[in-house]
Amino acid sequence: MKLNTASAARCATAMLLVMLTSATSAATTKPEPELLEAEKAFQLSGRMRDDRTIEVRYLVADGYYMYRDRFRFEINGKPLKLTTKQFPPGKIKQDATFGKVVTYRNSVHLLLPVSKPGKTQIEGAAKDLVLKITSQGCADAGVCYPPLHQQLALALGSSAIVTPGETNAGSFSRPAGPAGSISDLLKRN
């Protein structure tokens, strides 16, 4: 079939319009990267491992990471400083502005001592513990979250897992069930 000038022009114009429309539409409807709220990107949970140790776990969402050196801890109002050896190894990230920094992906597992060596109980014989944690992380998308301030309410004698906003105080009868350990919790997730 022969194409005359007019029909060829019409055909080309139609093609151009269709392609322009679809290209523009694709551009304007391209979604902004979906980013998680900080509490979902860096999910905190913890429990009393024993009367002298708090076990803390962060589940770090895929595409996100946390900085080792941005962690701060406070137990019942007293700062707790961990040595480098008390942190897990993590992954070295060569940062353009900060140089070599240790970051964590997927998960962070920390053991916090709540009593001094040689002592079996926390000073002041406190039964309830309030652990305040400041953490900070970023997303691979090129954005960073402001420092995240969270707290866990724990009680000596209870090994139930708590998350920010929950408490295990007086929860000895709380059915541990499959959530009896952080490992179990992780398995379920």
Add this chain to the structure above:
Amino acid sequence: MPRLLIGLIVGLVAILAGLALWLNDYDAADRTKPLEPTANVNSAVIYATSFPDITGRSQSLGQWQKKLLILNFWATWCAPCKEEMPLLAELQAEFGSKGLQIVGIAVDSPLNVSNFQKTSPVNYPLLPDEGRAIDFSKRLGNRLGLLPYTIVVAPGGEVIFRRMGPVTKREMSAFIAQNIAK
């Protein structure tokens, strides 16, 4: 006849290639969406807002209401923020005399910002306010309070650009050039 058809096809391909380049160049504009409903801030609010500079002196954003104003929210602990600051300084140097004013609002302490300014000086004001900066950025559409966050305010107060994440010099140069004379 066939020559005409070939010419039309070549022209079409050229136009589409140009369009593709344009779209690629303005890929950032995909994320420059209209402000979300939470961004219920108007020009009066923007220009009535003040932040302290590193000496503690209050600086009203209203002093720049006749400028094309770029508000860049950042912090010294934010690596992507610090990486984009040199390009913002370049933009300030290039367009400052033509009516551009960049202001860095820091989610940080005055001491940290002062120390940063000593080691990595920039040619635009840095206003630290650890307590209020994030809330202000949220009012400007930064729902999650992430950094860096950048908005462009046209003279008069209309917010014409917003970006969560780093900007590029190419896109910002084009955007500024397009809007600075308006």
